[in-house]
Amino acid sequence: MNQNLRILVVESDPVRVRDIVDALRNAGWSDVKALAQISALDRTVKECTPDIVLIDLANPDRDTLEHISYATETSKRAVALFVDQTDDDLTQAALNAGVSAYVVDGLKMERIKPVLQTAIARFKLMRQMQSELDAAKQALEDRKTIDRAKGILMRQRGISEDESYNLLRKTAMGQSRKVIDVAQALVTAADLLS
Structure with missing residues (x-):
């Protein structure tokens, strides 16, 4: 697994940001940036061009998912979205938006590494299939x-x-x-x- 990835974490709670960044660094990823406001996602993605975007949301909605898809340019980078709750429509909307990993029941620090590895692998597979x-x-x-x-x-x-x-x-x-x-x-x- 490539440990030189640039990772952008989107989380509004500073304590959770610290926990997530620590978990990522413990997993071997050191190039991690944090963003508190999802409204600044578009500008931040353009400035730091992350390889993967990790987003922790309590209750996503369709508008937020569309914004995430547009702002992160899901065709160019993997996106892992952690949510506390969902329904079938939101799950489908997330997949349609190009989210590489859609994890329900929130972000657990011990799951960060395997979820990101899966998101990256799925993103590469989808990109290869699209290319073919x-x-x-x-x-x-x-x-x-x-x-x-x-x-x-x-x-x-x-x-x-x-x-x-x-x-x-x-x-x-x-x-x-x-x-x-x-x-x-x-x-x-x-x-x-x-």
Whole structure:
């Protein structure tokens, strides 16, 4: 587990802040900052760019969860949210907001390290899955563009699908470009001329 993480703790009670910071340091994390007011979360996240945000709330609501999601940029960092109570709707809202760990029944000092480790692991897994999904979507879009370019060449030149792909590939190699770039240029030009 990476012990060089920057951690931001959001907690209004100074005694609990001290306990949380001590627990984090005892777990091996030394780069810890504390924030007393959740209203300053957006600005503080931008200033100190934490790797993980640990938030301790008694009673969250949807607005607070949306603010947390926006302010912490949950796609860029793990967020562990400790709450005293919840319901099904708030739990779902927290998951939809991208919270990496949503722990009910409050923050217990002995649970900090395993919860943060789980939050970090879940965040990495979700980010990897999102990256793979984005790559698959891009590959599909590229395939559609190449197929469209092949169709244009087939109609304009009266050649087969294989011949049209080979022409795209030969042009791309001759210009030191990717096939998708040549296909995109052809599709764009065809759209302009139609």
